[in-house]
Amino acid sequence: MQKPNETDSFRLLLEKKGLKFTRERRELIQEILRLKTHFDADGLHELLKSKGSQISRDTVYRTIPLLLECGVIQKSVGDGRREYFERTSVKGHHDHMVCIQCGKIIEFHSDLIEKIQTEVCSEYGFRLVFHDHRLFGHCKDCAGK
Ligand SMILES: [Zn+2]
Ligand SMILES: [Zn+2]
Secondary structure, eight states, rough: EEEEEHHHHHHHHHHHTTOOOOEEEEEEEHHHHHHHSSSSSSHHHHHHHHOOOOOHHHHHHHHHHHHHHHHHEEOOSSSSSSOOOEEEHHSSSEEEETTTTOOEEEOOOOHHHHHHHHHHHHHOOOOOOOOOOOEEOHHHHHHTT
């Protein structure tokens, strides 16, 4: 199965919203497509600037929700002080369990949860765009302590 092109998904969404695929937005998505690990908005902005981009911090912050909406990125889990994101296509869509004792992060995917949340949303007449499940608790190692 061919993977949907991430740049195309982004461009389509911009088009739908009547927004332009500006040079800054192009630089932003091209940089994200090189990333294999999670990132935060400020780090991404620094990285772009170090490469000579004129993109403003504001543009980075305003573009992230668009990238979430078109599914190119999803929310990740970081140190709790900042919001982290990651490219959806690197590992496929997944959600997170966070150990509140040692900070360990477990990535999981459940077809059942994905399916049920779609059903719940439609019961509420809610059009789901993206989601972010974080389950907090004690990991296997910590639960025994
Ligand atoms: Zn999910
Ligand atoms: Zn733990």
